Amino acid sequence: MMLSASLPGPIFRFGVAGKVDKKFKNLMDFGTPAAVINQKKRRLSLSPLMAAAALVKTGCSSPLKFYQEVLTAARTNFTQEISFQAKDKDISLAKTLLHISAEYEAFIAFNREMDASSFQNERKGSIVSSDVQDSKQMDSMLMAGKRIEEWLSELDAIAKEVEVELVSRDIGCHYIEVLEAVNKVLFESRGFKRSAVVDSKCSYLHSVLSSRCGSAILLSIIYIEVCRRLNLTILGSRVGEDFLIWPQTGNPEELFKVSSGHSLFGIVNGRCVDNPKSKASDLNSHSLLGLDIASNRDIIGIYLANLIRLHWKRASRTNHGLMLTSPLRPVDDDTTDGSSIPLLRPQDLRLAIMASEKLLILQPHNWALRRDHGMMLYFSRDYGEAVQELSICMAFAPEEEAEILEPFVEKLHFMRLESSWKSLGHKGRLTVP
Template identity: 80%
Template sequence: MTTSLIRPPLLRSGIDRNADEKSKNMTDFTTFSSMIKRKKRRLCLSPMAAAAPVKTTGFSAPKFYQEVLTAARANFTQEISFQSKDKDISLAKTLLHISAEDEAFLAFNREMDAHSFENERKGSKVSSDGQDLDHMESMLMAGKRTDEWLLELDAISKEVEVELISKDIGCHLIQVLEAVNKVLFETRGFKRSPVVDSKCSYLHSVLSSRCGSAILLSIIYIEVCRRLNLNIVGSRVGEDFLIWPETQNPEELFKVNSGHSLFRIVNGRCVEDPKSKASDVNSNSLLGLDIATNRDIIGIYLANLIRLHWKRASRMNRGLMLTSPLRPVHDDSSSLPLLRPQDLRLAIMASEKLLILQPHNWALRRDHGMMLYFSREYGEAVQELSICMAFAPEEEAEILEPFVEKLHLLRLESSWKCLGQKGRLTVP
């Protein structure tokens, strides 16, 4: 074994199967003709998703995006369904369904902004019923559909096979991992983004730009190795998410060959960083780590996504915590900070999906309810926080109780304002 092939990935992470025919049909939701023929769905994802009723005739922008949002959420739910065995969950498919939903939401907002701009220029209302193939193009994720991005992962694994064949070497574990590293980090040029933003936080974007967050590079590594029949497992260690090949003999992962251990080859320089808890991992402590399931990995990814969008939403209120209004409880809703509504909605959507994975996580439900509060969706916030109080520890429930009572009053006040506005509009 030579060291020239080794270019270790930096896989430090912030507390960062085959489907049946029905799943295949739903996955191809971006096909133009299937969008026209698709029947009305009743699943409500967000206020935007339910903005317009689906009609049996005609083809409008709200209908198009509602269909895409509904299909993406349904695909996500089906992929991580608790009826499915964890080993059968595809990380790549699940993350691409997440990408599809968020892309549909962003595309809808861009569409509405464009119509508003055109209305201002022309001084007249522009109908959105003239949906054409341009909308289809806008829904492609970086120019490709979900199945095409899955083929991209297949292509990477094929390149690894070619690399092994070209070197006329066998399939020893170390050689396979070196070949994966060479293809990913030298031939393909994948690298960790120095700044975590939305462009490096979605699987299709990382496969396109080859620059991504640490957790997504780990997921790509796992998916490529699975296509090579090599099972890679991982675990959260402090602020890192470490991965390694599944083995019955952990000692072999730490044997040094050509100056590097197998654990070092897979996880990169973070295992030699004295600031990282990963540097303390050895064959004995490795056995004490909790191996992350596929659902766990998806949960870590979604939690990172929530933090990213919340940080962007609250950018003008540096240091604002979701739980800030709980201590102390404010009596005036005018103290609500101004947040970016699009980023806040993306955080709420990620939180909704994480709650599908972890429905009994009271802290997550509390945070979800607080995001709804910041979004001024008081009725929904009351519902989520009331459920949270039933599962939360007693001391937390006592803090939430007066806040929920306040939200009841805010909900009533907002309903009175709506009635008043409606009344004024009907007066001649």
């Protein structure tokens, strides 16, 4: 079973920019987890599925408002889970990703409800309100019929199956035997497999636990979470385009011993280890020790970057080859205005922006990420927010990058003014000097 994970291209870079001038530090305050938590402190105790139950019990007749509450609660809970005040080892990968799933499901449900409301409003003489929903549906729709706690229990159940497998073999608890049992339960008994096509259905944890078909990075995370429940620490690292995992051990040579044509390291990580074109194929017990170990925050960051790329590719599907940074180059062309922005699929573009917002909570000083976030806001025609993000980016970006951004941001200022001008009923265009 392949557990390699494709990583984002150059426009989705990791790491924190170098030293930042103190005068710009106040620009970043709003993006820190602590700031977000303080702004939404009153919602911290509200889990998305508890909100669903509360809606049903109180007889609330506004699903749109409910979904907005769930969106807010899911984002706040995500922020709390990965807060910089928490130790990295205390961050739950599974719980964090399930909060991301809850936000995704609430967003999809909100859009679906908006579409239903629009359809009913268009029907002549219709006075049926879309605010009335079946209570059973409301209580179960957000996470494929299960609460976050129930999806976490699903991982507990998988770990229990591994324990039963070990007992049935009447063997000890050496990590090699544990890994073999995990492989059997996950990939044989449970039938987990890597999806041939990476789409939304295999890119959210609850969907993968339900369908047992998922992206490589999610299968790696499930593997890590199951082993953690068995008191076996699994390490991970980015190697080229792959994300590789292996057990923490003082004797890495055992991982590379070939038995029946495969090493344990190869069985855990899949075909990428045997692919001569992959950097993973060059690894051995010595070079393995030299890899940079990914923290829990790093793994969440890799997952979110993959999510951004997935939704951006879907959003720009009708504009083949469109890059986020494409508009920065022909900035001197007078056609760079609101009417020349290519039309993108709005739902996927919004999902990409949502994933980018969460990644910025993890990496608030990542200038390249903030630039990409600002460009997505530009494509969604949120000119005011785009100007804000790109202006902050210029404070942290290398000088040559800031010089490219500056004329584009100036154009955005005028596009924002023109948009406001037209919203007041004025006709014609503002002249850009």
